[in-house]
Amino acid sequence: MSRAETAVRSPRPLRTLGLLRSELTTTFRRWRTLALLGVLAAVPVLIGAAVRIETSDGSPAGPGDGGEGPAFVAQITNNGLFLVFTALAVTLPFFLPMAVGVIAGDAIAGEAHAGTLRYLLVAPAGRTRLLLTKYAATVAFCLAATFVVAVSALAVGALLFPLGDLTTISGTRIGFTEGLGRALLIALVVALSLTGLAALGLFVSTLTNSGIAAMAATVGLLITVQILDQIPQLHAVQPYLFSHYWLSFADLVRDPVHWDDLVRNLQVQALYTAVFGSAAWARFTTKDITA
Amino acid sequence: MDEEDDGVIRTRGLTKRYRGGQLAVDGLDLTVPAGSVFGFLGPNGSGKTTTIRMLMGLVEPTSGTARVLGHPMPRSSRAVLPRVGALIEGPALYGFLTGRDNLLRYDAADPTADPRTRRTRVAAALERVGLTAAAGKKVKAYSLGMRQRLGLAAALLQPRDLLVLDEPTNGLDPQGMREIRSLVRELASDGTTVFLSSHLLDEIEQVCTHAAVMARGRLIAQGAVAELTAGARGRLVVTTPDTGEAARVLKEQGAGDVVVDEDRVTGEPPERDLAEVNAALVAAGVRVRGFGLERASLEDAFVALTGEGFDVAG
Numbered sequence A: 001m002s003r004a005e006t007a008v009r010s011p012r013p014l015r016t017l018g019l020l021r022s023e024l025t026t027t028f029r030r031w032r033t034l035a036l037l038g039v040l041a042a043v044p045v046l047i048g049a050a051v052r053i054e055t056s057d058g059s060p061a062g063p064g065d066g067g068e069g070p071a072f073v074a075q076i077t078n079n080g081l082f083l084v085f086t087a088l089a090v091t092l093p094f095f096l097p098m099a100v101g102v103i104a105g106d107a108i109a110g111e112a113h114a115g116t117l118r119y120l121l122v123a124p125a126g127r128t129r130l131l132l133t134k135y136a137a138t139v140a141f142c143l144a145a146t147f148v149v150a151v152s153a154l155a156v157g158a159l160l161f162p163l164g165d166l167t168t169i170s171g172t173r174i175g176f177t178e179g180l181g182r183a184l185l186i187a188l189v190v191a192l193s194l195t196g197l198a199a200l201g202l203f204v205s206t207l208t209n210s211g212i213a214a215m216a217a218t219v220g221l222l223i224t225v226q227i228l229d230q231i232p233q234l235h236a237v238q239p240y241l242f243s244h245y246w247l248s249f250a251d252l253v254r255d256p257v258h259w260d261d262l263v264r265n266l267q268v269q270a271l272y273t274a275v276f277g278s279a280a281w282a283r284f285t286t287k288d289i290t291a
Numbered sequence B: 001m002d003e004e005d006d007g008v009i010r011t012r013g014l015t016k017r018y019r020g021g022q023l024a025v026d027g028l029d030l031t032v033p034a035g036s037v038f039g040f041l042g043p044n045g046s047g048k049t050t051t052i053r054m055l056m057g058l059v060e061p062t063s064g065t066a067r068v069l070g071h072p073m074p075r076s077s078r079a080v081l082p083r084v085g086a087l088i089e090g091p092a093l094y095g096f097l098t099g100r101d102n103l104l105r106y107d108a109a110d111p112t113a114d115p116r117t118r119r120t121r122v123a124a125a126l127e128r129v130g131l132t133a134a135a136g137k138k139v140k141a142y143s144l145g146m147r148q149r150l151g152l153a154a155a156l157l158q159p160r161d162l163l164v165l166d167e168p169t170n171g172l173d174p175q176g177m178r179e180i181r182s183l184v185r186e187l188a189s190d191g192t193t194v195f196l197s198s199h200l201l202d203e204i205e206q207v208c209t210h211a212a213v214m215a216r217g218r219l220i221a222q223g224a225v226a227e228l229t230a231g232a233r234g235r236l237v238v239t240t241p242d243t244g245e246a247a248r249v250l251k252e253q254g255a256g257d258v259v260v261d262e263d264r265v266t267g268e269p270p271e272r273d274l275a276e277v278n279a280a281l282v283a284a285g286v287r288v289r290g291f292g293l294e295r296a297s298l299e300d301a302f303v304a305l306t307g308e309g310f311d312v313a314g
């Protein structure tokens, strides 16, 4: 036969990562991603400026009547490093997870909506490989988003306030370098706190062909869970909500560190990743791609 | 090799009922011979795209089997699909990426593609569809035809054994259509089997060696184009300024289904010698400019096969 038999090419393990590289560059070059990161970067600037303006007359930061502002806010004027902790405490309940919900919700559904999903699959990307790539890219976004907040806060903190040794919640003092190390660790923990939601969003993303619907559903779930976590009667189920231990990162500013809730937080995230990751896989590998 | 005897595509009893209950493809037995340019014809909604989606492993058949390049689908997607280029229901692209970056992404999705040759292969594919000049432009600024070309380029990133093109000339200008046809011929002469779906019969007829006709999810006919059209008889065509008189004479001479279209009068040729028909026309004073038999088209064959037109079924 006069057929041009194409040489049989076989997949190579390293080439498998080519899709992840493409996914990362595609995600982080998108205008939408940059806008989300821009908003997150602006939050520490706003907090820093507000604290600076409010304390310019020498009064302490935070409400003067002794009520509570955001965590650590009172310390910022003494040490700019506390702006990192404050900014993470402010963005973790809503801004950060909302951004993650947008990226995770759009991961599969957005490709389905654009029709690009069918071309990725006939390339053939492989359904499991594509799903893993999408999850990895979403986790990378969690890290990037958290570090954008942290780095922006550190820069603003250094610019507007003094830096130096810091006093822990327990009252002891630790050196600036160790404080910086704790800040890095906190950023990492905050990023990992978002991985459960990322898996949930990815699962939602396999259920629909509309990226907007998946993003809205994921963000809706986030708000619902945050509300449920506030209802006292539900305290029995609250330890299983993905956001329940989020603010435990503050325990890293204790001396010695209280590990219990930090570990529980990571366990909950692992549980959500396992459960919703499997559900997403079961759904996506058997789904008819008709968009 | 088994795929040579089996056909490049072979389905047996392939059936798809969508979740809504719609029976889109019904017991399809399709065989696409290696090296053919295969026209997959059918009116809108007849199940062409659904069939292609099943062949590409995107949609799970309700029942029946499909083999592509000798391997069962969708089970062997990983082995089969790198050897297949596809354009399914129009191109789908990332509007926020440039044409070149779109192709780089699709190529990166194929784990068998060599990243070292990626840029050169992408450049060659862009060249082949005439998009080199627009390669750096964001796709959201592309016209419909440019998108179609880029989608085609994505199917041509590698040398392929099989090219599946679902309505490839949608949105193209006549020049673009001509280019696609010559591209298809060129690929076929390299030995690539081309599976081309369309609802435009003449388009298929110009390039295809084989064809299959679908209607309402069922396969009505398949085979070599020459065989399919052999069954249908050609039409007698008379070109004349005296159309009214010509039509009358043709009917008198026994021609059926006489139709007047501007200065052309056509009809089913009568059983008698056509020389006599012509003589009768002249005798009646009809000024004949042209007189001849037009070869039967696929559309004639389709009408002969189904007794109906090429319309959408409800």
Ligand SMILES: Nc1ncnc2c1ncn2[C@@H]1O[C@H](COP(=O)(O)OP(=O)(O)OP(=O)(O)O)[C@@H](O)[C@H]1O
Pocket (backbone or CB within 6 Å): A290, B018, B019, B020, B022, B023, B024, B042, B043, B044, B045, B046, B047, B048, B049, B050, B051, B199
């Ligand atoms: N996702 C879906 N869910 C339910 N029914 C569907 C779906 N996709 C297609 N159909 C139905 O299946 C039938 C076949 O559709 P298909 O898209 O395969 O036709 P087609 O031959 O490609 O038509 P066209 O020439 O318009 O592209 C149609 O009746 C259509 O309404």
Ligand SMILES: [Mg+2]
Pocket (backbone or CB within 6 Å): B048, B049, B050, B089, B166
């Ligand atoms: Mg179609």
